[in-house]
Amino acid sequence: MTLLNQKHRPLEEAVAAIPHGASIMVGGFGSPGTPFALIDELLAQGQGDLTLIKNDANEPGIGVGKLIAAGRVRRLITSHIGLNRDAIAAMNRGELEVELFPQGLLAEKIRSAGAGHHAFITDIGQGTEIAAKRREIELDGRTWGIEPALYADFALVHAERADRYGNLIYRATASNFNPLMAMAADTVIAQAYRVDEPGSLPPETIHTPCAFVSQVVEVARETSDQGRRAHVG
Protein backbone atom coordinates (compact mmCIF):
# COMPACT_ATOMS: atom_id res chain seq x y z
CA MET A 1 0.00 0.00 0.00
CA THR A 2 1.15 3.47 -0.77
CA LEU A 3 2.42 5.44 2.20
CA LEU A 4 -0.03 8.09 3.40
CA ASN A 5 2.24 10.97 2.56
CA GLN A 6 2.93 9.72 -0.97
CA LYS A 7 -0.63 9.38 -2.29
CA HIS A 8 -1.21 12.86 -3.66
CA ARG A 9 0.01 12.50 -7.26
CA PRO A 10 -0.27 14.23 -10.60
CA LEU A 11 -3.04 12.85 -12.82
CA GLU A 12 -0.68 11.50 -15.51
CA GLU A 13 1.50 9.64 -13.06
CA ALA A 14 -1.43 8.01 -11.23
CA VAL A 15 -3.05 6.72 -14.42
CA ALA A 16 0.30 5.59 -15.87
CA ALA A 17 0.33 2.79 -13.27
CA ILE A 18 -2.48 1.06 -15.20
CA PRO A 19 -1.15 -1.54 -17.67
CA HIS A 20 -2.70 -2.97 -20.83
CA GLY A 21 -5.17 -5.73 -20.05
CA ALA A 22 -6.03 -4.40 -16.59
CA SER A 23 -9.40 -4.90 -14.94
CA ILE A 24 -10.76 -1.54 -13.82
CA MET A 25 -13.77 -0.62 -11.73
CA VAL A 26 -15.17 2.78 -12.69
CA GLY A 27 -17.52 4.65 -10.36
CA GLY A 28 -20.60 6.52 -11.44
CA PHE A 29 -24.25 5.97 -12.24
CA GLY A 30 -24.81 7.83 -15.48
CA SER A 31 -22.78 11.03 -15.28
CA PRO A 32 -22.82 11.72 -11.52
CA GLY A 33 -19.81 10.15 -9.82
CA THR A 34 -18.11 9.18 -13.08
CA PRO A 35 -14.37 10.03 -12.83
CA PHE A 36 -14.27 11.82 -16.18
CA ALA A 37 -10.75 13.26 -15.79
CA LEU A 38 -9.22 9.87 -14.97
CA ILE A 39 -11.05 8.27 -17.91
CA ASP A 40 -9.88 10.99 -20.30
CA GLU A 41 -6.30 10.50 -19.12
CA LEU A 42 -6.61 6.73 -19.66
CA LEU A 43 -7.88 7.42 -23.16
CA ALA A 44 -4.95 9.76 -23.84
CA GLN A 45 -2.37 7.27 -22.53
CA GLY A 46 -3.66 4.49 -24.76
CA GLN A 47 -4.06 1.45 -22.49
CA GLY A 48 -6.22 -1.19 -24.17
CA ASP A 49 -7.60 -4.74 -23.85
CA LEU A 50 -9.30 -3.50 -20.68
CA THR A 51 -11.99 -5.14 -18.60
CA LEU A 52 -14.26 -2.43 -17.25
CA ILE A 53 -16.68 -2.85 -14.37
CA LYS A 54 -19.20 -0.03 -14.28
CA ASN A 55 -22.92 0.23 -13.54
CA ASP A 56 -23.60 1.53 -17.05
CA ALA A 57 -21.72 2.49 -20.20
CA ASN A 58 -22.34 6.24 -19.83
CA GLU A 59 -23.54 7.61 -23.17
CA PRO A 60 -22.00 7.81 -26.64
CA GLY A 61 -18.99 10.13 -26.54
CA ILE A 62 -19.10 10.54 -22.76
CA GLY A 63 -16.93 8.92 -20.06
CA VAL A 64 -16.33 5.20 -20.64
CA GLY A 65 -18.33 5.62 -23.87
CA LYS A 66 -15.12 7.14 -25.29
CA LEU A 67 -13.03 4.12 -24.26
CA ILE A 68 -15.55 1.74 -25.79
CA ALA A 69 -15.77 3.75 -29.02
CA ALA A 70 -11.94 3.77 -29.24
CA GLY A 71 -11.87 -0.04 -29.04
CA ARG A 72 -9.97 -0.07 -25.75
CA VAL A 73 -12.46 -2.23 -23.91
CA ARG A 74 -12.52 -5.99 -24.43
CA ARG A 75 -15.04 -6.80 -21.74
CA LEU A 76 -17.65 -4.83 -19.80
CA ILE A 77 -19.26 -6.08 -16.59
CA THR A 78 -22.32 -3.94 -16.02
CA SER A 79 -25.97 -3.63 -15.09
CA HIS A 80 -27.57 -1.59 -17.88
CA ILE A 81 -26.20 -0.10 -21.11
CA GLY A 82 -29.49 1.16 -22.54
CA LEU A 83 -28.33 4.78 -22.83
CA ASN A 84 -25.27 3.95 -24.95
CA ARG A 85 -26.35 2.80 -28.41
CA ASP A 86 -22.68 2.49 -29.47
CA ALA A 87 -22.00 0.00 -26.67
CA ILE A 88 -25.09 -2.00 -27.64
CA ALA A 89 -23.97 -2.01 -31.27
CA ALA A 90 -20.42 -3.09 -30.30
CA MET A 91 -21.92 -5.87 -28.18
CA ASN A 92 -24.16 -7.03 -31.03
CA ARG A 93 -21.20 -7.02 -33.47
CA GLY A 94 -19.27 -9.20 -31.01
CA GLU A 95 -16.56 -6.56 -30.52
CA LEU A 96 -17.43 -5.94 -26.90
CA GLU A 97 -18.00 -8.80 -24.48
CA VAL A 98 -20.75 -7.74 -22.08
CA GLU A 99 -21.68 -9.48 -18.85
CA LEU A 100 -24.92 -8.18 -17.33
CA PHE A 101 -25.92 -8.43 -13.68
CA PRO A 102 -28.93 -7.10 -11.81
CA GLN A 103 -27.80 -3.80 -10.33
CA GLY A 104 -28.12 -4.77 -6.68
CA LEU A 105 -26.19 -8.00 -7.27
CA LEU A 106 -23.44 -6.08 -9.07
CA ALA A 107 -23.20 -3.65 -6.15
CA GLU A 108 -23.15 -6.46 -3.60
CA LYS A 109 -20.54 -8.49 -5.52
CA ILE A 110 -18.27 -5.45 -5.38
CA ARG A 111 -19.16 -4.67 -1.77
CA SER A 112 -18.37 -8.28 -0.80
CA ALA A 113 -14.91 -8.10 -2.35
CA GLY A 114 -14.37 -4.81 -0.57
CA ALA A 115 -15.49 -6.26 2.74
CA GLY A 116 -13.05 -9.15 2.44
CA HIS A 117 -15.57 -11.87 1.60
CA HIS A 118 -15.16 -14.25 -1.32
CA ALA A 119 -18.86 -14.75 -2.10
CA PHE A 120 -22.33 -14.26 -0.67
CA ILE A 121 -25.55 -16.23 -0.93
CA THR A 122 -28.79 -14.73 -2.11
CA ASP A 123 -32.29 -15.48 -3.36
CA ILE A 124 -32.22 -12.59 -5.85
CA GLY A 125 -32.86 -13.93 -9.34
CA GLN A 126 -33.97 -17.42 -8.26
CA GLY A 127 -36.47 -18.63 -10.86
CA THR A 128 -35.00 -16.44 -13.61
CA GLU A 129 -32.26 -16.94 -16.19
CA ILE A 130 -29.83 -15.10 -13.88
CA ALA A 131 -29.90 -18.11 -11.55
CA ALA A 132 -29.43 -20.65 -14.34
CA LYS A 133 -25.68 -20.00 -14.59
CA ARG A 134 -24.73 -19.97 -10.93
CA ARG A 135 -24.05 -22.58 -8.29
CA GLU A 136 -26.63 -23.17 -5.60
CA ILE A 137 -26.52 -24.16 -1.95
CA GLU A 138 -29.10 -25.57 0.48
CA LEU A 139 -29.33 -23.73 3.78
CA ASP A 140 -32.09 -23.59 6.38
CA GLY A 141 -34.45 -25.52 4.11
CA ARG A 142 -34.12 -23.22 1.12
CA THR A 143 -32.11 -23.08 -2.07
CA TRP A 144 -29.85 -20.06 -2.50
CA GLY A 145 -27.61 -18.84 -5.29
CA ILE A 146 -23.89 -18.37 -4.66
CA GLU A 147 -22.62 -15.06 -6.03
CA PRO A 148 -18.83 -14.73 -6.12
CA ALA A 149 -17.27 -11.45 -5.04
CA LEU A 150 -16.06 -9.19 -7.83
CA TYR A 151 -12.49 -7.89 -7.59
CA ALA A 152 -10.43 -5.67 -9.89
CA ASP A 153 -6.85 -4.58 -10.37
CA PHE A 154 -7.79 -0.91 -10.27
CA ALA A 155 -10.67 1.33 -9.27
CA LEU A 156 -11.18 4.83 -10.63
CA VAL A 157 -13.44 6.80 -8.32
CA HIS A 158 -14.76 10.32 -8.14
CA ALA A 159 -15.12 12.25 -4.89
CA GLU A 160 -16.25 15.77 -4.09
CA ARG A 161 -13.48 16.38 -1.59
CA ALA A 162 -10.39 14.56 -0.39
CA ASP A 163 -7.34 15.11 1.72
CA ARG A 164 -3.87 14.11 0.62
CA TYR A 165 -3.99 10.93 2.73
CA GLY A 166 -6.87 9.81 0.51
CA ASN A 167 -9.87 10.35 2.79
CA LEU A 168 -12.90 10.84 0.53
CA ILE A 169 -16.27 12.57 0.70
CA TYR A 170 -18.90 11.99 -2.01
CA ARG A 171 -21.79 14.28 -2.85
CA ALA A 172 -25.49 13.57 -3.49
CA THR A 173 -26.10 10.77 -6.04
CA ALA A 174 -22.47 10.97 -7.18
CA SER A 175 -21.79 8.40 -4.44
CA ASN A 176 -23.42 5.32 -6.04
CA PHE A 177 -20.75 2.65 -6.76
CA ASN A 178 -17.74 4.79 -5.77
CA PRO A 179 -17.40 3.86 -2.08
CA LEU A 180 -17.90 0.16 -2.91
CA MET A 181 -15.29 0.15 -5.66
CA ALA A 182 -12.89 2.12 -3.48
CA MET A 183 -12.77 -0.95 -1.20
CA ALA A 184 -12.74 -3.71 -3.81
CA ALA A 185 -9.76 -3.01 -6.07
CA ASP A 186 -6.07 -3.63 -5.45
CA THR A 187 -5.11 -0.09 -6.47
CA VAL A 188 -7.60 2.74 -5.98
CA ILE A 189 -7.13 6.02 -7.81
CA ALA A 190 -9.44 8.77 -6.61
CA GLN A 191 -10.05 12.10 -8.27
CA ALA A 192 -11.50 14.97 -6.26
CA TYR A 193 -12.35 18.61 -6.91
CA ARG A 194 -10.27 19.56 -3.88
CA VAL A 195 -7.42 17.76 -2.17
CA ASP A 196 -6.80 19.45 1.17
CA GLU A 197 -4.39 19.01 4.04
CA PRO A 198 -5.23 16.25 6.55
CA GLY A 199 -7.38 17.72 9.30
CA SER A 200 -9.43 19.92 7.03
CA LEU A 201 -12.23 17.34 6.65
CA PRO A 202 -14.14 16.54 9.86
CA PRO A 203 -13.52 12.84 10.66
CA GLU A 204 -17.23 12.04 11.03
CA THR A 205 -17.94 13.27 7.50
CA ILE A 206 -15.51 10.90 5.74
CA HIS A 207 -17.27 8.30 3.57
CA THR A 208 -14.21 6.32 2.44
CA PRO A 209 -11.37 6.16 4.97
CA CYS A 210 -7.95 6.77 3.44
CA ALA A 211 -6.78 3.20 4.22
CA PHE A 212 -8.56 2.02 1.06
CA VAL A 213 -7.19 4.68 -1.29
CA SER A 214 -3.86 4.36 -3.13
CA GLN A 215 -3.58 7.63 -5.06
CA VAL A 216 -5.49 10.87 -5.01
CA VAL A 217 -5.45 13.51 -7.73
CA GLU A 218 -7.01 16.94 -7.84
CA VAL A 219 -9.10 17.74 -10.92
CA ALA A 220 -10.85 20.86 -12.15
CA ARG A 221 -14.54 21.05 -11.35
CA GLU A 222 -15.53 21.68 -14.93
CA THR A 223 -14.87 18.95 -17.40
CA SER A 224 -16.28 18.87 -20.87
CA ASP A 225 -18.49 15.92 -19.97
CA GLN A 226 -20.01 17.13 -16.76
CA GLY A 227 -23.68 17.81 -17.12
CA ARG A 228 -23.67 16.75 -20.75
CA ARG A 229 -26.30 14.19 -21.41
CA ALA A 230 -27.96 13.05 -24.59
CA HIS A 231 -31.01 11.99 -22.63
CA VAL A 232 -32.51 14.05 -19.86
CA GLY A 233 -35.76 12.51 -18.65
Place this chain on the structure above:
Amino acid sequence: MSADQQRILARAAREVISGQIVNLGIGLPTQLFHYLPDEMEVLVHSENGVLGCRPRHADEAPDWDLIDSGGAYIATRPGASVFDSAMSFAMIRRSRVDVTFMGAFEVDELGNLANWKIPGKFSPGIGGAMELAQKVRRLVILCSHNDKHGNPKILERCRLPLTAERCVSRIVTDKAVMDVTPQGLAVVDIAEGLSVAELREATEAELIVDERRLGRF
Protein backbone atom coordinates in the same frame (compact mmCIF):
# COMPACT_ATOMS: atom_id res chain seq x y z
CA MET B 1 -48.78 11.85 -23.03
CA SER B 2 -51.82 10.03 -24.39
CA ALA B 3 -55.27 10.07 -22.77
CA ASP B 4 -54.86 6.36 -21.97
CA GLN B 5 -51.59 7.02 -20.17
CA GLN B 6 -53.18 9.87 -18.19
CA ARG B 7 -56.02 7.55 -17.21
CA ILE B 8 -53.50 4.92 -16.01
CA LEU B 9 -51.53 7.49 -13.99
CA ALA B 10 -54.60 9.09 -12.40
CA ARG B 11 -55.82 5.67 -11.33
CA ALA B 12 -52.35 4.58 -10.17
CA ALA B 13 -51.99 7.66 -7.95
CA ARG B 14 -54.82 6.25 -5.81
CA GLU B 15 -52.48 3.36 -4.93
CA VAL B 16 -50.19 5.65 -2.91
CA ILE B 17 -50.99 6.80 0.60
CA SER B 18 -49.37 9.57 2.61
CA GLY B 19 -46.47 8.30 4.70
CA GLN B 20 -45.25 5.69 2.22
CA ILE B 21 -41.86 5.06 0.64
CA VAL B 22 -42.37 4.59 -3.08
CA ASN B 23 -40.15 3.62 -6.04
CA LEU B 24 -41.10 4.74 -9.53
CA GLY B 25 -39.72 2.73 -12.45
CA ILE B 26 -38.37 4.24 -15.65
CA GLY B 27 -40.86 5.45 -18.24
CA LEU B 28 -44.54 5.89 -17.49
CA PRO B 29 -44.24 5.18 -13.73
CA THR B 30 -41.83 8.14 -13.35
CA GLN B 31 -44.65 10.43 -14.49
CA LEU B 32 -46.59 9.44 -11.36
CA PHE B 33 -44.49 12.13 -9.63
CA HIS B 34 -46.85 14.70 -11.10
CA TYR B 35 -49.94 13.00 -9.67
CA LEU B 36 -48.71 13.02 -6.06
CA PRO B 37 -49.75 16.31 -4.43
CA ASP B 38 -47.11 18.20 -2.41
CA GLU B 39 -49.05 17.84 0.82
CA MET B 40 -48.69 14.06 0.65
CA GLU B 41 -45.78 12.99 2.84
CA VAL B 42 -44.34 10.48 0.40
CA LEU B 43 -40.63 9.78 -0.05
CA VAL B 44 -39.75 8.61 -3.55
CA HIS B 45 -36.82 6.19 -3.62
CA SER B 46 -34.56 6.00 -6.64
CA GLU B 47 -32.17 3.07 -6.71
CA ASN B 48 -29.13 5.10 -7.75
CA GLY B 49 -29.05 6.36 -4.17
CA VAL B 50 -31.69 8.84 -3.07
CA LEU B 51 -34.77 8.64 -0.87
CA GLY B 52 -37.01 11.69 -1.12
CA CYS B 53 -36.54 12.94 -4.66
CA ARG B 54 -38.93 15.14 -6.62
CA PRO B 55 -38.95 16.70 -10.10
CA ARG B 56 -37.16 20.03 -10.45
CA HIS B 57 -39.33 23.10 -10.69
CA ALA B 58 -39.11 24.87 -14.04
CA ASP B 59 -36.96 27.66 -12.58
CA GLU B 60 -34.61 25.37 -10.61
CA ALA B 61 -31.08 24.97 -11.99
CA PRO B 62 -29.93 21.33 -12.33
CA ASP B 63 -27.57 19.94 -9.70
CA TRP B 64 -25.11 17.90 -11.80
CA ASP B 65 -24.61 15.45 -8.93
CA LEU B 66 -28.30 14.68 -8.48
CA ILE B 67 -30.21 12.41 -10.85
CA ASP B 68 -32.82 9.69 -10.55
CA SER B 69 -32.31 6.20 -11.93
CA GLY B 70 -33.78 7.26 -15.27
CA GLY B 71 -31.09 9.93 -15.66
CA ALA B 72 -33.28 12.97 -15.07
CA TYR B 73 -31.80 15.84 -13.06
CA ILE B 74 -33.99 15.99 -9.99
CA ALA B 75 -34.28 17.76 -6.64
CA THR B 76 -34.92 16.54 -3.09
CA ARG B 77 -37.74 17.26 -0.66
CA PRO B 78 -37.60 17.70 3.13
CA GLY B 79 -36.69 14.41 4.81
CA ALA B 80 -34.53 13.23 1.94
CA SER B 81 -31.31 11.21 2.26
CA VAL B 82 -28.61 10.15 -0.18
CA PHE B 83 -26.52 6.97 -0.02
CA ASP B 84 -24.46 4.51 -2.03
CA SER B 85 -25.74 1.68 -4.24
CA ALA B 86 -25.22 -1.08 -1.65
CA MET B 87 -27.31 0.85 0.87
CA SER B 88 -29.94 1.53 -1.77
CA PHE B 89 -30.35 -2.15 -2.61
CA ALA B 90 -30.22 -3.17 1.05
CA MET B 91 -33.29 -0.94 1.47
CA ILE B 92 -34.95 -2.81 -1.40
CA ARG B 93 -33.95 -6.35 -0.37
CA ARG B 94 -35.08 -5.69 3.21
CA SER B 95 -38.49 -4.64 1.86
CA ARG B 96 -38.24 -1.13 3.31
CA VAL B 97 -39.78 0.27 0.14
CA ASP B 98 -43.56 0.03 0.51
CA VAL B 99 -44.66 0.06 -3.10
CA THR B 100 -43.00 0.12 -6.50
CA PHE B 101 -44.52 0.94 -9.89
CA MET B 102 -43.08 -0.60 -13.07
CA GLY B 103 -43.85 -1.02 -16.72
CA ALA B 104 -44.22 -4.44 -18.36
CA PHE B 105 -43.84 -6.27 -21.65
CA GLU B 106 -45.87 -9.15 -20.23
CA VAL B 107 -47.63 -10.00 -16.97
CA ASP B 108 -49.39 -13.29 -16.32
CA GLU B 109 -52.13 -14.63 -14.08
CA LEU B 110 -49.60 -16.02 -11.58
CA GLY B 111 -48.17 -12.52 -11.13
CA ASN B 112 -45.02 -13.34 -13.11
CA LEU B 113 -43.44 -10.28 -14.74
CA ALA B 114 -41.33 -9.88 -17.90
CA ASN B 115 -40.05 -6.37 -18.50
CA TRP B 116 -36.34 -6.42 -19.27
CA LYS B 117 -35.41 -8.53 -22.27
CA ILE B 118 -36.70 -9.47 -25.69
CA PRO B 119 -34.19 -12.10 -26.88
CA GLY B 120 -32.51 -11.04 -30.11
CA LYS B 121 -34.12 -7.60 -30.08
CA PHE B 122 -33.69 -5.80 -26.79
CA SER B 123 -31.25 -6.70 -24.04
CA PRO B 124 -29.65 -3.56 -22.54
CA GLY B 125 -29.50 -5.17 -19.08
CA ILE B 126 -31.87 -5.42 -16.19
CA GLY B 127 -30.78 -2.49 -14.00
CA GLY B 128 -32.52 -2.58 -10.64
CA ALA B 129 -35.77 -4.13 -11.82
CA MET B 130 -35.07 -7.66 -10.58
CA GLU B 131 -34.44 -6.72 -6.95
CA LEU B 132 -37.35 -4.27 -6.94
CA ALA B 133 -39.80 -6.77 -8.44
CA GLN B 134 -38.74 -9.57 -6.13
CA LYS B 135 -38.46 -7.71 -2.84
CA VAL B 136 -40.69 -4.65 -2.65
CA ARG B 137 -43.82 -5.49 -0.66
CA ARG B 138 -46.27 -4.30 -3.27
CA LEU B 139 -45.58 -4.20 -7.00
CA VAL B 140 -48.08 -2.33 -9.17
CA ILE B 141 -47.67 -2.69 -12.92
CA LEU B 142 -48.58 0.26 -15.13
CA CYS B 143 -48.82 -0.66 -18.80
CA SER B 144 -50.98 -0.59 -21.87
CA HIS B 145 -53.41 -3.49 -21.93
CA ASN B 146 -52.28 -4.48 -25.43
CA ASP B 147 -49.10 -3.90 -27.39
CA LYS B 148 -48.96 -1.59 -30.41
CA HIS B 149 -50.08 -4.44 -32.66
CA GLY B 150 -53.08 -5.10 -30.41
CA ASN B 151 -51.68 -8.30 -28.90
CA PRO B 152 -52.57 -8.96 -25.25
CA LYS B 153 -49.90 -8.20 -22.64
CA ILE B 154 -51.90 -9.76 -19.82
CA LEU B 155 -51.20 -13.44 -20.43
CA GLU B 156 -51.91 -16.88 -19.13
CA ARG B 157 -48.14 -17.42 -18.88
CA CYS B 158 -45.28 -15.05 -19.71
CA ARG B 159 -43.23 -16.11 -22.74
CA LEU B 160 -40.33 -13.64 -22.39
CA PRO B 161 -37.52 -14.09 -19.83
CA LEU B 162 -38.87 -13.25 -16.39
CA THR B 163 -37.87 -10.31 -14.26
CA ALA B 164 -39.20 -12.12 -11.19
CA GLU B 165 -41.64 -14.93 -10.40
CA ARG B 166 -45.01 -14.31 -8.70
CA CYS B 167 -44.14 -10.74 -7.80
CA VAL B 168 -47.04 -8.62 -9.08
CA SER B 169 -49.77 -7.43 -6.72
CA ARG B 170 -51.91 -5.29 -9.01
CA ILE B 171 -52.00 -4.34 -12.69
CA VAL B 172 -53.30 -0.97 -13.89
CA THR B 173 -53.86 -0.68 -17.64
CA ASP B 174 -55.90 1.62 -19.84
CA LYS B 175 -58.67 -0.99 -19.80
CA ALA B 176 -58.76 -2.40 -16.27
CA VAL B 177 -57.35 -2.67 -12.77
CA MET B 178 -56.65 -6.30 -11.89
CA ASP B 179 -55.41 -8.00 -8.72
CA VAL B 180 -53.30 -11.13 -8.72
CA THR B 181 -55.09 -13.56 -6.41
CA PRO B 182 -54.58 -17.25 -5.60
CA GLN B 183 -57.64 -17.92 -7.81
CA GLY B 184 -56.32 -15.87 -10.74
CA LEU B 185 -56.65 -12.33 -12.04
CA ALA B 186 -59.57 -10.54 -10.40
CA VAL B 187 -60.87 -7.41 -12.09
CA VAL B 188 -61.24 -4.55 -9.59
CA ASP B 189 -62.09 -1.68 -11.96
CA ILE B 190 -62.96 -1.51 -15.64
CA ALA B 191 -62.47 1.51 -17.90
CA GLU B 192 -65.46 3.78 -18.52
CA GLY B 193 -67.35 2.72 -21.62
CA LEU B 194 -65.78 -0.74 -21.87
CA SER B 195 -67.83 -3.93 -21.53
CA VAL B 196 -66.62 -7.00 -19.71
CA ALA B 197 -66.86 -8.94 -22.98
CA GLU B 198 -64.59 -6.40 -24.69
CA LEU B 199 -62.13 -6.62 -21.80
CA ARG B 200 -62.04 -10.42 -22.01
CA GLU B 201 -61.52 -10.18 -25.77
CA ALA B 202 -58.43 -7.98 -25.21
CA THR B 203 -56.96 -10.28 -22.55
CA GLU B 204 -55.32 -13.69 -22.90
CA ALA B 205 -55.53 -14.58 -19.20
CA GLU B 206 -58.81 -15.75 -17.67
CA LEU B 207 -60.41 -12.91 -15.72
CA ILE B 208 -62.47 -13.22 -12.57
CA VAL B 209 -65.25 -10.64 -12.71
CA ASP B 210 -67.88 -9.87 -10.10
CA GLU B 211 -70.10 -7.37 -11.95
CA ARG B 212 -71.81 -6.20 -8.74
CA ARG B 213 -68.50 -4.99 -7.29
CA LEU B 214 -66.89 -3.70 -10.43
CA GLY B 215 -65.58 -0.13 -10.20
CA ARG B 216 -65.22 2.29 -13.13
CA PHE B 217 -62.26 4.57 -13.79
